[in-house]
Amino acid sequence: GEDVEQSLFLSVREGDSSVINCTYTDSSSTYLYWYKQEPGAGLQLLTYIFSNMDMKQDQRLTVLLNKKDKHLSLRIADTQTGDSAIYFCAEKDSSASKIIFGSGTRLSIRP
Amino acid sequence: GAGVSQTPSNKVTEKGKYVELRCDPISGHTALYWYRQSLGQGPEFLIYFQGTGAADDSGLPNDRFFAVRPEGSVSTLKIQRTERGDSAVYLCASSLGGTANYEQYFGPGTRLTVT
Numbered sequence: 412g413e414d415v416e417q418s419l420f421l422s423v424r425e426g427d428s429s430v431i432n433c434t435y436t437d438s439s440s441t442y443l444y445w446y447k448q449e450p451g452a453g454l455q456l457l458t459y460i461f462s463n464m465d466m467k468q469d470q471r472l473t474v475l476l477n478k479k480d481k482h483l484s485l486r487i488a489d490t491q492t493g494d495s496a497i498y499f500c501a502e503k504d505s506s507a508s509k510i511i512f513g514s515g516t517r518l519s520i521r522p
Numbered sequence: 523g524a525g526v527s528q529t530p531s532n533k534v535t536e537k538g539k540y541v542e543l544r545c546d547p548i549s550g551h552t553a554l555y556w557y558r559q560s561l562g563q564g565p566e567f568l569i570y571f572q573g574t575g576a577a578d579d580s581g582l583p584n585d586r587f588f589a590v591r592p593e594g595s596v597s598t599l600k601i602q603r604t605e606r607g608d609s610a611v612y613l614c615a616s617s618l619g620g621t622a623n624y625e626q627y628f629g630p631g632t633r634l635t636v637t
Contacts, residue, residue, distance in 0.1 A: 415564075441624070442624040446628075452630065453526075453613065453628045453629055453630040453631055454565070454613065454615075454628040455628075456625065456626070456627065456628075459624070459625070499564050499565075501564070503624055505624075508553075508555070508567075508570035508577060508578045508623070509555070509567035509570065509578070509581065510565075510567070510626060511567075512564030512565050512566070513564050514562065514563050514564050515562075515563075515564055
């Protein structure tokens with residue numbers, strides 16, 4: 412079945428770039444997402460990319476998609492303390508209703 | 523504009539009791555979804571409504587779980603004979619529906635604790 416895998420933790424120094432990686436198994440994934448969840452808060456849709464794209468940039472965020480390897484990454488430039496959160500990678504098939512989420516990567520920022 | 527709202531934000535109930543969780547989607551969104559997020563995990567799909575009808579309920583874990591959306595707006599997730607394993611955050615999401623249903627916007631969730 413469909414599966415989304417990502418590492419559990421990432422620690423970066425404030426001001427550095429953060430790169431969060433994700434792999435997925437569903438070759439028919441049409442949409443790939445990054446959601447952000449802060450403590451006690453809901454899920455915020457950060458960005459998404461269509462499967463026919465290989466890169467999307469939005470201010471400090473860069474999403475890279477390697478469809479052949481089923482690998483998705485999120486790069487956050489100039490990481491700030493406000494970026495501390497859990498980041499969820501997710502995918503969706505165009506014919507499906509549900510989004511499949513990974514278990515989340517907890518990003519912590521050190522001074 | 524207003525986002526997805528869910529009530530209550532927290533619910534504590536005893537094992538065996540019945541609970542109802544409410545979701546108010548973004549105005550104009552015809553598609554509504556329920557997900558469940560256990561501690562340390564990502565959200566898992568439960569059910570999807572397009573309008574008033576449940577178009578996909580494949581994620582409901584068993585027949586103790588039921589959801590309705592009688593007027594195509596507000597939805598209620600109902601759990602009968604609650605068990606400790608039902609403790610989780612229940613998330614609701616909505617989207618415009620149709621070809622735009624890839625953009626799902628989530629509410630803050632209801633944290634359910636079954637004691």
